[in-house]
Amino acid sequence: METMIGKVTHFYRKVGVAAIVLEDHLERGDRIHIHGHSEDFYQTVTSMEMEHVPVAEADSGQDIGVRVEQRVHPGDVVYREL
Numbered sequence: 774m775e776t777m778i779g780k781v782t783h784f785y786r787k788v789g790v791a792a793i794v795l796e797d798h799l800e801r802g803d804r805i806h807i808h809g810h811s812e813d814f815y816q817t818v819t820s821m822e823m824e825h826v827p828v829a830e831a832d833s834g835q836d837i838g839v840r841v842e843q844r845v846h847p848g849d850v851v852y853r854e855l
Contacts, residue, residue, distance in 0.1 A: 783791055798833065
């Protein structure tokens with residue numbers, strides 16, 4: 774089972790980081806599913822930053838950067854596995 778937790782707003786290709794605006798809580802170690810027009814993959818959150826500072830968790834309304842294993846696009850939906 775999954776719950777939607779946010780959307781990708783930007784992808785920084787050189788560093789492999791997705792900017793995500795959260796609509797729910799996310800913690801390092803959570804397993805996420807990113808789904809979009811050409812993306813559909815699962816991964817564990819291993820690196821998360823807010824304003825270039827590493828964080829262990831973030832809440833609804835916050836804009837975070839998450840290192841991703843594949844290319845993503847603005848508008849892709851991010852889900853957390855429950």
